[in-house]
Amino acid sequence: MIKVENLYKSFDDLAVLQNIDTTINHGEVVAVIGPSGSGKSTLLRCMNLLETPTEGHIWIDGEDLTIPSTNILKVRQKIGMVFQHFHLFPHMKVIDNLTYAPMTVKGLSKNEAEVSADKLLAQVGLSDKKDAYPNSLSGGQKQRVAIARALAMEPELMLFDEPTSALDPEMVKEVLDVIKSLADSGMTMVVVTHEMGFAKEVADRIIFMDYGQIVEESKPEDFFSSAKTDRARGFLDKVL
Amino acid sequence: MNLDFSQVVPYIPFILEGIWVTLGFVIVAIIIGFFIGALVALVKISHVKFLRQLADLYTSIFRGTPLILQLMIVYYGIPQLLEYDISPFLAAILTFGLNSSAYVSEIVRAGIQAVDKGQLEAAQALGIPYRQTMVKIILPQAMKNILPALMNEFITLTKESAIVSVINYLDLMRRARVVGADLYSPLEPLIIVGVIYYMMVMVLTMLGKLLERRLRKSD
Ligand SMILES: Nc1ncnc2c1ncn2[C@@H]1O[C@H](COP(=O)(O)OP(=O)(O)O)[C@@H](O)[C@H]1O
Numbered sequence: 434m435i436k437v438e439n440l441y442k443s444f445d446d447l448a449v450l451q452n453i454d455t456t457i458n459h460g461e462v463v464a465v466i467g468p469s470g471s472g473k474s475t476l477l478r479c480m481n482l483l484e485t486p487t488e489g490h491i492w493i494d495g496e497d498l499t500i501p502s503t504n505i506l507k508v509r510q511k512i513g514m515v516f517q518h519f520h521l522f523p524h525m526k527v528i529d530n531l532t533y534a535p536m537t538v539k540g541l542s543k544n545e546a547e548v549s550a551d552k553l554l555a556q557v558g559l560s561d562k563k564d565a566y567p568n569s570l571s572g573g574q575k576q577r578v579a580i581a582r583a584l585a586m587e588p589e590l591m592l593f594d595e596p597t598s599a600l601d602p603e604m605v606k607e608v609l610d611v612i613k614s615l616a617d618s619g620m621t622m623v624v625v626t627h628e629m630g631f632a633k634e635v636a637d638r639i640i641f642m643d644y645g646q647i648v649e650e651s652k653p654e655d656f657f658s659s660a661k662t663d664r665a666r667g668f669l670d671k672v673l
Numbered sequence: 674m675n676l677d678f679s680q681v682v683p684y685i686p687f688i689l690e691g692i693w694v695t696l697g698f699v700i701v702a703i704i705i706g707f708f709i710g711a712l713v714a715l716v717k718i719s720h721v722k723f724l725r726q727l728a729d730l731y732t733s734i735f736r737g738t739p740l741i742l743q744l745m746i747v748y749y750g751i752p753q754l755l756e757y758d759i760s761p762f763l764a765a766i767l768t769f770g771l772n773s774s775a776y777v778s779e780i781v782r783a784g785i786q787a788v789d790k791g792q793l794e795a796a797q798a799l800g801i802p803y804r805q806t807m808v809k810i811i812l813p814q815a816m817k818n819i820l821p822a823l824m825n826e827f828i829t830l831t832k833e834s835a836i837v838s839v840i841n842y843l844d845l846m847r848r849a850r851v852v853g854a855d856l857y858s859p860l861e862p863l864i865i866v867g868v869i870y871y872m873m874v875m876v877l878t879m880l881g882k883l884l885e886r887r888l889r890k891s892d
């Protein structure tokens with residue numbers, strides 16, 4: 434479903450991603466882990482072209498995102514993204530946060546958009562917050578709304594960039610549960626996370642990054658019990 | 674102490690009429706200034722360097738020369754160059770509108786840049802086109818932050834509007850001068866229009882506060 438080939442990304446002189454090669458298959462859940470500054474966010478952001486790759490190719494459903502003729506807006510419609518800091522639209526009610534993009538981008542009628550938004554709010558357990566403004570919500574609620582907002586576009590792929598890192602500890606679970614049930618429903622997902630328990634339980638595959646490279650890629654049970662590289666073992670020693 | 678307001682009484686309707694004359698072109702100029710200013714602000718943050726430079730030049734010309742000079746150049750220059758007899762009203766809304774837009778564009782640009790970059794990214798990630806992103810997501814948030822500065826600009830414009838009296842536009846200020854000349858007593862009508870200007874500014878200030886409160890309902 435998404436294939437990254439020989440990807441390089443640098444900011445001015447700083448090489449942030451080097452020689453990234455990986456494929457994410459339909460229905461697969463991939464957890465990306467690694468030390469801070471290792472390029473996890475940049476990799477994720479290249480996948481929906483929030484960052485422009487310096488070199489290399491990214492294919493989604495056989496379409497090369499890195500060639501100029503690709504319609505970026507169309508590609509982004511297929512990819513939902515959830516950010517560490519939510520980035521809900523603060524001047525819109527929760528319901529409008531969910532319906533604005535489907536109405537504007539996909540041309541849904543207000544009614545159609547609201548019907549599907551209602552379903553999604555129920556799915557993330559926030560039906561009662563429909564008419565609330567984001568600033569009145571807790572962090573966990575905001576992130577669940579953000580997930581619902583991304584899902585409202587009916588994406589084929591979801592990208593999560595440390596979705597629980599900005600949350601108070603007691604709110605982590607409610608968000609992880611939503612992501613988990615999404616994974617169970619068969620959604621293709623790439624999740625950057627520091628929640629090792631979550632990665633172990635939910636991911637089909639772990640990508641471990643360090644210094645802008647993919648150092649190790651393996652099944653979670655292998656990765657957590659017997660990592661192949663010193664760097665991965667060193668990292669796990671620190672976080673586990 | 675030689676102050677006699679009673680002699681002004683017969684002229685009161687004439688002076689009060691000036692309120693509408695002044696308000697009329699000030700409101701139109703504010704609207705023109707706001708929309709052109711917002712547009713110029715969008716150009717200033719665009720990716721086309723040439724357009725950005727053009728917008729900066731536009732701003733610097735209007736901010737770098739006296740308003741009264743701009744007004745006279747428009748009023749006397751357009752008939753000379755285009756052989757079109759521009760009315761004082763048209764000259765006034767054009768000059769004040771464009772002049773104000775230069776200041777508004779700087780205010781709006783700063784406001785847009787102060788909006789969290791994550792808002793733009795969230796909109797991009799959803800596939801929302803640039804224009805809608807700006808108009809429906811970024812600008813409304815920028816507006817909230819810059820409302821006080823915008824109100825300030827509108828108040829300045831209202832007060833500076835008195836300059837139109839130099840092109841014989843019968844605004845409040847001009848009327849005070851006319852009445853003063855008629856009575857051989859300039860001070861009383863000046864004080865009266867002074868009070869009127871002050872009240873107009875107070876009303877604008879109150880409107881601004883009201884609007885601010887409405888926009889803050891999402892907090
Ligand atoms: N827009 C940017 N400009 C310059 N440097 C950046 C930018 N974004 C990220 N970086 C740098 O790229 C490196 C990788 O960042 P990031 O992908 O955010 O890492 P991670 O998500 O793994 O913590 C860091 O050194 C960071 O400072």
Ligand SMILES: [Mg+2]
Nearest residue numbers: 473474475595
């Ligand atoms: Mg990151």
